[in-house]
Amino acid sequence: MTLILSDRFDENRPIYLQIVEKVKRAIIRGDLKPGDRLPSVRELAIMLRVNPNTVQRAYQELEREGLTFTRRGQGNFVTQDPAVVEELREKMRRELVRRVIQEASEINMSVDELIKTLEEIRNEQAS
Amino acid sequence: MTLILSDRFDENRPIYLQIVEKVKRAIIRGDLKPGDRLPSVRELAIMLRVNPNTVQRAYQELEREGLTFTRRGQGNFVTQDPAVVEELREKMRRELVRRVIQEASEINMSVDELIKTLEEIRNEQAS
DNA sequence: ATTAGTGTCATAGCTGAATAATACACTATG
DNA sequence: CATAGTGTATTATTCAGCTATGACACTAAT
Known part of the structure; x- marks a missing residue:
């Protein structure tokens, strides 16, 4: 899997923001390349042991920042623009x-x- | 005053922990020396524009870590031990x-x- | 003694983050 | 068409952090 899930979350910062950072780092490292599909909301929720709503919130923020985009019924994808x-x-x-x-x-x-x-x-x- | 109050708090981390860090840095810089008295709970609360209870919580944490001690009726002081x-x-x-x-x-x-x-x-x- | 300034404690209320549990619309596949 | 997997939305609940307010005990100075 492209996203590091080893370490626990910092209890003192919102989890959804930490997920945002985690995805950004994966993009920068190239573990997630332009056009790549992100794990589904439910998948990542299970991997990170958090609520799907929390992942959803993180993905919304990533889209808001223009780093990812959504295709309904298909998933979230990394921006095509290098x-x-x-x-x-x-x-x-x-x-x-x-x-x-x-x-x-x-x-x-x-x-x-x-x-x-x-x-x-x-x-x-x-x- | 020995404590920098210029910048705002990070909205995503507990204020009381940020106050703890702020005091620690002041101690390390030498702005607060061993034996020095810290601002009173109410004073610092006004300076930082937070609730006195929040400062109190920060001071309790600093004492718990052995960096400061309390004299009832007098105030909080930096540990005497260099x-x-x-x-x-x-x-x-x-x-x-x-x-x-x-x-x-x-x-x-x-x-x-x-x-x-x-x-x-x-x-x-x-x- | 009185007063002002300390730390300390308790109660109540508000807010954001996170969870839990559903439900619904869309898309691709067989 | 049926199904499984998508994103999305809603409602309710819990919890930590923070605020507001008031009270009490201790200490030093007047």
Whole structure:
């Protein structure tokens, strides 16, 4: 299956928004390609152990954002437009970097320190 | 005042937990030092425009975690133990780095790419 | 003693998120 | 046509978070 279902949900954020994020990441990774069909509402509900209504709400939000579209009786599909996917990819990367810098600054951690820590981890992985 | 109050709360996470995080960051930055008195429940409630009960809940959580203590009739204070503060600092730094690596991997962004992006930003700032 | 400022507790009410259980319309397939 | 699998909608219920309000005990200062 294309959607990671391993980890539990964060109890402190709405599940339907976490499903939205999960699908977005799958699209960015290419696990869900343009035109691909998403799991049906009922399928994904079972996989994630949530209510079908919750998945439905997530899918509505994805469609509202233009990332997916619906064919009644058939299912939900990833947008055909690769440009939209690329835009999403860049947006999420920028947002991630922006957030980490912001949060680091709030605990007196400079970009330099951030980089050094990441380099250490990279070098450990290499060994 | 020692606590940043500029930005609004994230509507998707409990306010009391966001207050907990806010206080923790102030402690790590040194804006709140060991032994320092926190704003009173009512004071902070007004500053953050929330209900005093919500601040109270946040303060209870901070005390439960051993970061603050209470003197009835006097207020809440930051723990006297600098080791506890240092431990918190290290924990939050580690957690931040761990999270960014995790989230990056979920959108096919390697540690290398992360570092390169951060370096670009650092160099821009230097100019 | 009185007063003002603390933390603390209790009750009630509101709202959004999530669940549970149905039902209905559409589409493809046999 | 019948069936199974789609999305969609409705209603009811539960729960956590938050607010509003009031009250009480403790502490320090006047």
